[in-house]
Amino acid sequence: MAQESSILDTFFEECEDLIVALTEGLEEMRDGNADDETVNAVFRAVHSIKGAAGAFALDELVGFAHKFETVLDELRSHKLTADDGLLRTLQRAGDILADLVDDARDQRPANRDVVDPVLAELQGFLGPEEEAPAEEFVFEALSLGFDDDDDEGGYIVSFTPGAEFYATGNDPALIISALKELGKASVTVDTTGLPTEFADFQWDKGYLTWTVEITGLMTDLPIHEVFQFVDDICALSITPLDAGPPAIDLPDIAEPDPTSPARPEPIAAVAPPPEAIEATPAPAPKKEETERPAKKAASTLRVDPERVDRLINAVGELIINQSVISQRLQEAALPNSSEIFADLDDYKLLAREIQEGVMAIRAQPVKPLFQRMMRIAREASDATGKDVEVVTEGEATEVDKTVVERLADPLTHMIRNAIDHGIETPEKRVAAGKSRQGKLRLSASQRAGSIVIEIADDGAGLNRLRIRDIAIEKGLIASDAVLTDQEIDHLLFAPGFSTAAEVTNLSGRGVGMDVVKTAITALGGRIAISTVPGEGTTFSITLPLTLAVMDGMIITVGGQTMVVPISSILETVRPSPGDLSKLGLKSELLRIRGEYVPIIDLAEQLGQPPSDKTMAERVLLLIQTEAIAQCAIAVDDIFDQRQVVVKSMHNNYGDIEGVSGATILGDGKIALIIDPDAIASGPAVAPQLTQLPEGDLSHARAS
Amino acid sequence: MTTHILAIDDSRTIRSLLTMTLEDAGFSVTTAVDGVDGINKFKETDADLVITDVNMPNKDGFGVIEDIRGGDKNRGVPVLVLTTESGAALKERARKAGATGWIVKPFDDDSLVSVIRRLTGA
Numbered sequence: 001m002a003q004e005s006s007i008l009d010t011f012f013e014e015c016e017d018l019i020v021a022l023t024e025g026l027e028e029m030r031d032g033n034a035d036d037e038t039v040n041a042v043f044r045a046v047h048s049i050k051g052a053a054g055a056f057a058l059d060e061l062v063g064f065a066h067k068f069e070t071v072l073d074e075l076r077s078h079k080l081t082a083d084d085g086l087l088r089t090l091q092r093a094g095d096i097l098a099d100l101v102d103d104a105r106d107q108r109p110a111n112r113d114v115v116d117p118v119l120a121e122l123q124g125f126l127g128p129e130e131e132a133p134a135e136e137f138v139f140e141a142l143s144l145g146f147d148d149d150d151d152e153g154g155y156i157v158s159f160t161p162g163a164e165f166y167a168t169g170n171d172p173a174l175i176i177s178a179l180k181e182l183g184k185a186s187v188t189v190d191t192t193g194l195p196t197e198f199a200d201f202q203w204d205k206g207y208l209t210w211t212v213e214i215t216g217l218m219t220d221l222p223i224h225e226v227f228q229f230v231d232d233i234c235a236l237s238i239t240p241l242d243a244g245p246p247a248i249d250l251p252d253i254a255e256p257d258p259t260s261p262a263r264p265e266p267i268a269a270v271a272p273p274p275e276a277i278e279a280t281p282a283p284a285p286k287k288e289e290t291e292r293p294a295k296k297a298a299s300t301l302r303v304d305p306e307r308v309d310r311l312i313n314a315v316g317e318l319i320i321n322q323s324v325i326s327q328r329l330q331e332a333a334l335p336n337s338s339e340i341f342a343d344l345d346d347y348k349l350l351a352r353e354i355q356e357g358v359m360a361i362r363a364q365p366v367k368p369l370f371q372r373m374m375r376i377a378r379e380a381s382d383a384t385g386k387d388v389e390v391v392t393e394g395e396a397t398e399v400d401k402t403v404v405e406r407l408a409d410p411l412t413h414m415i416r417n418a419i420d421h422g423i424e425t426p427e428k429r430v431a432a433g434k435s436r437q438g439k440l441r442l443s444a445s446q447r448a449g450s451i452v453i454e455i456a457d458d459g460a461g462l463n464r465l466r467i468r469d470i471a472i473e474k475g476l477i478a479s480d481a482v483l484t485d486q487e488i489d490h491l492l493f494a495p496g497f498s499t500a501a502e503v504t505n506l507s508g509r510g511v512g513m514d515v516v517k518t519a520i521t522a523l524g525g526r527i528a529i530s531t532v533p534g535e536g537t538t539f540s541i542t543l544p545l546t547l548a549v550m551d552g553m554i555i556t557v558g559g560q561t562m563v564v565p566i567s568s569i570l571e572t573v574r575p576s577p578g579d580l581s582k583l584g585l586k587s588e589l590l591r592i593r594g595e596y597v598p599i600i601d602l603a604e605q606l607g608q609p610p611s612d613k614t615m616a617e618r619v620l621l622l623i624q625t626e627a628i629a630q631c632a633i634a635v636d637d638i639f640d641q642r643q644v645v646v647k648s649m650h651n652n653y654g655d656i657e658g659v660s661g662a663t664i665l666g667d668g669k670i671a672l673i674i675d676p677d678a679i680a681s682g683p684a685v686a687p688q689l690t691q692l693p694e695g696d697l698s699h700a701r702a703s
Numbered sequence: 704m705t706t707h708i709l710a711i712d713d714s715r716t717i718r719s720l721l722t723m724t725l726e727d728a729g730f731s732v733t734t735a736v737d738g739v740d741g742i743n744k745f746k747e748t749d750a751d752l753v754i755t756d757v758n759m760p761n762k763d764g765f766g767v768i769e770d771i772r773g774g775d776k777n778r779g780v781p782v783l784v785l786t787t788e789s790g791a792a793l794k795e796r797a798r799k800a801g802a803t804g805w806i807v808k809p810f811d812d813d814s815l816v817s818v819i820r821r822l823t824g825a
Contacts, residue, residue, distance in 0.1 A: 014716050043758075048714045051756075052717055054808055054809035057809075168801050169780055169822075171779075173824070175821075
């Protein structure tokens, strides 16, 4: 059973690949490349799903795939043309097929309300439904309760194999031994047809006739079974032993279709001379038909993810071990000239190489995820009656497998939101002087140690007044709160916030963008919004390349060692007193290249006692955040940059504001990993950002 | 001597199912992922019987059979076609290519095994 369920897993994995191939093919076709090879590839994908689904009795899947495949077959044989109507239907059918695979995996019944109309559309291309072909007749050998050893009853089987019999890999000896197993048998062979001169002998001519007398057999069904594949290519007669009327030539098991032209005439008991059954020579293989330009199938290795995870853990330990060794070497106070330092550098390089290699195993292109999202987008535009073109960019970008898996839900939600709330109805768009068709762009790219995924619509943009009203109504902010545009936008992520005037079926209920944000944060990522009224909204998700290891800057604050991700640090600054200026009582600004950026005191943010160093004695980490532009985080000191292994604290401590995890340093101490973005958008920052702190901001934060 | 089966199918699922069924029945199994791979594996291994899918990339099942029958090595090997269709035309085409027999998907484990035993004398 375990084996079968693992094959079922294989089936669903394979289905995923096939759906990707199918979607790709359909896209090609939509782009006007409905050439034979593309249509064939699409056909094969559907066909493979159908074939394998049959093995698991997934009837709804088989039934739909069958209809889908039939239409594709008609297209393949040029009985249909790939016009817009057909392409749209095929696209929808592809979506439904993917849904049915999901349903089968989750053991849900299919949603007939969605499936049946598409099924009907497909049927529409096939003309009126034909009578379902009669169920294939399946013969079951009946046990009649007779003792098989009973000598009564039996048959005389006589057969003369012809050329085709030999040409198709059959062997009379095997037929005879199979017949012998049916009962007591005696075999005679008639060799009179053999040529007298050896030179005249041809191996594939039917010179020989065998006669097998079998007793103790009540029915000739097992005999027909033995001749299952060959009854039309060897002259065969089956006669009951008790000289009664000849056995009726039953429709055989393999060929239930009696109208088959291949079916031979009833054959006389006496075998015809060999010449009479000489088959026409087999046609030469048509190479151009059967051989296609070989497209090299990607050779892949399937590995249990657990093994990779073990490896990743081991690599994590290796990196910790590497920093332990560095630390020990430093403590040993060896001369700098010691070659061991060069060796250590090599060690670091190798460890990094191994780490990258292991990470690459887990990396997956976002393409399947994006294709799934395109499907979601199509369904959403159908459901809302909006005309939306979805474009994807950077599909080849690779992301950790876990990230890809966990992004599906947040992305689904955001795409539905974008279509439901972002993009306007065609009428409104036209009225606003925009194109009828809305555009949704889904892109992925790799930027300096991070993956950035963007969902951009060209809709109406966020309605900030409305967001503000709702936030006030829901008690998220005070009615007189003064908020920047960005702060208003970020209210979307506040728990319990939902902008939909009426909860639509599509975007769901209540569980809004805060769930999206939680999911992204759990992946160590962050999400940002930018919106231009009337022009659209872009959500950017920034994710770490890997979940397990990152490059960190080791810092101290209030005597504690901590880590700040290098990826978020723009530069480190040792400020001269002239670069610092006060704002209000406590706040300070750093002037850098003519710009003022707010300084955030990390110790203060983390609730530690104030540093005994003055600002000018400290080090500032200039960071770029999503919530606000730039800011500088003040720490006591910085040490080196090194790779750290990220250990989640989520399971033990839940979410800690400002801390994204922990790591083990070379000396065995545990250090917290700071989340600069959360620190930057922490409560104390707001007064520095809003130049005129006249409103009560204490309620303005979603946290 | 264990009976050795070469199973050619582009579906991973079907390959797994075939491997499981055939190995349970005591056969040894080599699998190939498409027609071209199938012919290569056929040349590399000594198969007592070949099972091939029809619809495959690179080279279809008929092409595989024609190559086997037209080749030098082991050309008389029994070849079973594994197909979802059961139409007479397909069987005729398979026969013309040189197929020994055909099994309709989804296949029944026991009848598949008994057909293989019959065709190989195992």
